[in-house]
Amino acid sequence: MIKKALRRIYKDKLRLLMGRLSEEYNIFSPKLVEGRIIFDRIDDVSEIINEYHTRPVLPVKKLFLPQRETLFEYEIVDNDVIISDKLDLVAREKRCIFGVRACDIASLQILRRFFSRGPGDPYVIGRLSNSMIIGIMCNSVFPSCFCHFTDSGPLPKDGFDLFLVDVDDYFIAIIGSERGNQIASKNEDIFLDANKDDALAIDNKVKEIVSLMKSPPVVDQMVLYDAFVRSFNLDFWEDYAKKCLSCGKCNFNCPTCYCFDIFDEVDLDLRKGRRVRVWDSCHFLSFTRVASGEIFRRNRSSRLKQRVYHKFVYSVNDIGLISCVGCGRCFEVCPASIDLRDIITKVLCG
């Protein structure tokens, strides 16, 4: 049963809370834009949608590692270069991300762990530390959900400030951090005391959601790791490679795929320029092309395996966590419907 502190928020008070928060924070939330639900900045709390049943097209990672981002700008004057760092902008912004689901919260933990290595990536880490996360529990599952298998949902373990569980006409708010705690105590009119049954209600809700989910039978993650290591050279990968279109959609849509490209853009005068980073995909041939023309993952199966092995093996070596959060987005968008759960089952069964 949940150990964290709980409060109750009646649903009609949610907008009031967000309204108050918006005085201090820029609010981001799933929002309806031309028929699609996407994560975006909202100007007015009325844009927060009550519709919790569809999730945004791109995962929340785009708010931390944007599809395209200017790292710095420069100006070339005579024989000198004046660099202006864009990091200040990141550091200054206080953000509150509302409506993040458990899988996306788990993905942020993975990104945090990964981008803190070495010197750290100040853009991603900066945004992570400037952002308050208000999560929300799923009321239903998508056919592709399997966060239970990856142990990342439907209830997140950590990585949030507040997490709301939708129960009838109120939310049970789980306090996940000191910052969350402060919000609750500053807004006592909104955060009411929880009932003693509320912890049980969460438990039941989790059980209900899990029972709806089509996830492979849960195994110990080390077992999974070993199974993957053993399967690297098995033939079935070729079968998947035959189906894969190398379109790269799965990378862009995955909450934990972070690979990127960096290049310079410059105006025609060759005076003002900027260094830009954009998402890249390990499914593209160009991903490993070096100057001599060599391409190290020329076979489609080697590229497909790169993505899958990164999730279940390399990531464990690197940051001690598998980096799949069981959201199922990759196969939801896959034109070839290559179902990761299928691959996992194959790997586990030999």
Next chain:
Amino acid sequence: MGVVRIVELPRIEGHLDVEIEILGEDIRVRAMAREGIRIYDMILRGREYSEVPDIVSRMCGVCSVIHRVTSVMAIESALGITPSDDILALRELATIGGHVQSHLIHLFYFILPDVLGIDSFIRLIDKNPGLIKKVMRIKGLANSIIEALSGRAVHPITTVNAETSFLPSRDKVYRILDELKATKNITLDISKIFLEAEFPDIPKEENFVSLASRDSINLLTGKISTTSGVMEPQAFLERINAIVEEYSTAPHFLFDGKAYMVGSLSRLNNNYPLLNGSARDLAKEFNLTFPSNSIFMNNKAQALEIVYFLERAEEILGRLLEKDELKLQSEKKHGNNFGLAATEAPRGLLIHTYQLENGKIISANIITPTAQNLKNIEKNASEYVRALLNNNFDLGEIRKQIEFLVRSYDPCISCAARFRKSNNLGKKLYK
């Protein structure tokens, strides 16, 4: 005196050679389309009807909007679909964007150098950057109208129809409206350059063909107005015939056996009473009278149309914005698999016809404005040469004047060219 050949007439759409042959009293001008073969009528055969709009818009990069819209309307007619008024209004808007863009390219990039005696519009970058920027602003506006309605200025992506109900966002519409209002004076300014220009006066045009209009200058629907009366498009089709000249890759058309003219001038000649607003005021201010028999007036007609169309766009947008919801459902009856649409392209009357069978095209016929003008171009150019000779112009000067005259028709050879000289395709297509 001999033969003068203008090879690849500069500053027109597509490749056209003009040959002037002077043998004593006998003067002949030949309009020789040289565009390679791009036989759209042929390649459409066997295609799904849904592929047609994407393919035919590629007939011409300047008037891709109207080709797309016309093909959609012809196919709708084959399928028994009648588009709603709102759909037609949206299509008219896109078409207007296309017309203004095309007229601006014609007037400023093609004709203005003739007026100023320079070789290219871009020489003005240093001399008159202000003018260039004004023209570009209005052209940008025209393009943004097309983009808002159909996604891209060249080879538009969608045509408002029942299947892809695509509506521009309100944001975009307001931005366009604002820009329409903000640029009114600029539009007037740049149009006046042509309205006040002195053009040669050769009253030789006679046969004007365009859509007949009722309350505004029709671009997409209606009967066809000719000097022999107003008639249904089908009846018009029966009275025109295509001639295949061995020197040209485009057919030449005759109506009742005679050359005729389509284009801005025909539209205004046939519908002058409907010209309203600032365009009408301008016509008065510059003492322009329609009908006019001089082809050079086609340039002034286009200048007036730019003003007229942009005001019309503002009016349509305003009207649509007032509605809570647009009606995008079309009426569908049983079609008889034959579809025809007659519209006004920037350069004049455009007719697409399609015969379908099981959803596939079994024959297509696309009659473009320029093809209809070619005989007229030849006829009037010959007479102009004679007049110039009588006034003792030398060949160099004659050549320049003929270029100017041909250009004033705003010919578009990309659309018109259809077959190769050496094979019999032309003969087969136009028996």
Next chain:
Amino acid sequence: MHKLKVGIYSLSSCEGCIVQILNLEERLLEVLNHVDLVECRVLGLKHDDEVDVAFVEGFVSSDEEATKIKEIRGRSRILIALGDCAYSGMRFVAKDFGTSTIRADPINMYVNVDYHLRGCPIDSEEFLSLISDLIHGKKFKESSKTVCSECILLENKCLLDKGFLCLGPITRGGCNAICIANNKGCFGCRGLGDDVNISAFIESLKSKGISIPSYLLGLLKGPGYGSSQNS
């Protein structure tokens, strides 16, 4: 700095790529600050001499045009094929164009082409980045993305999932999935992407119940049908 001498030429085409360039409006003026446009029939510019960069739109449909493209190549340092006509003979737009009695040869059948700008029409942003690379002496690299992946970056809803044909998964990106953003399936005007998997694509269409146009099967036929030429 020496300004690049640039010529724009057209063979059999709709001249839409040139219009797309003219449509850059003020940004075109900026480009013209940095290059010398010396030749362009549509703009009334004649040169008949050597140029640094020749942009050629249109395909070859006659011996005359074959001679013309060779003549242009002979006096240009860098030659760029503009649009699907020049790149493939318009095969990616009209699908079976050129395979029947109609001659529609891509220009690289006659001359060496240094770079291609794909699409019908060309994408103006891509044109600008090519120009910028030329001015700065960089090698132009075309997009290695697929249209499908560009589409998801825009967070569009997938048209295949709605049951419409869309060639995004096998088409080379660079257009920012403009068609899908306008609610219409990609029809592949930019040609095939790197290492595309057409047979798998056909299978996936089947499983979605989308009818398979015959030209897709045609795409499976020969090698060299639109594979990357920019390398």
Next chain:
Amino acid sequence: MVSMKNPYIPTKAIITHIRNETPDTKTFRIRILDQNEFSFTPGQFIQLSVFGFGEAPFSIAGSTNEKELEITVRRIGTVTGALFRKNVGDIVGVRGPFGKGWPIGLMLRRNILIIAGGLGLAPLRSLVHYIILNREEFGKVYLLYGARTPADLLYKDEFNTWSRYIDLHLTVDKGDNYWKGRVGLVTILLDDVSVDTEDTIALQCGPPIMMHFVSKKLKSLGFPDENIYLSLERLMKCGMGFCGRCTVSGRYVCIEGPVFCYADIKSFIEAIPEAGVEHA
């Protein structure tokens, strides 16, 4: 909060000297502004920015005891092309050093067999300089170096000095009228030297195909896996293990490499063709 320094931002540096090595290769000497020294381990690399054109990784080819840094660059594309248009006094940007260099600790008091092909000599040149400076710390040292033609040999004017300290052997794929030395791939030079495979550390850097054959040959000569090291080249954008481009088997070449021990490479599940390790 956000760390103070933004590791994506290069430090400004000035080109102080340019030397032509071969028709398409130059050595640039670079001084980092506002910085008095530059310390690195031989085998490490930097990310060099040419503003307006981008950034690319280059091995450090200069000596560890110098204040300025040297790189040897072949002109091949955007960044290298732009660098070749630069002159002495021009400003560039530097980040680094990055990666792990040659295993100097392990090499002490042992024999060293260095095998370099083409541009692969660059990261080994700084090692050669290091060895010469600390000559008494090492046992026998062989340098086997191959290039396409005599004109492609790098650092020719240093060979005489080097030969006084180490055993230098050269070969070219194709000789010319003046070439009197060996002709053939660099592997043939292995026949010219007799090394004690037990107590020799072999280091190699060169084109993938060269390393592939050299590894095979070293194995057949009886070199234990632990004594073979090679430097891998992968596409890398950030140099700090974030962009994900350079990974092999999930290992980041930019932080764990570029120098890897053959024994390690053998345990990777992904194939490393240039090391002659091809699974499956």
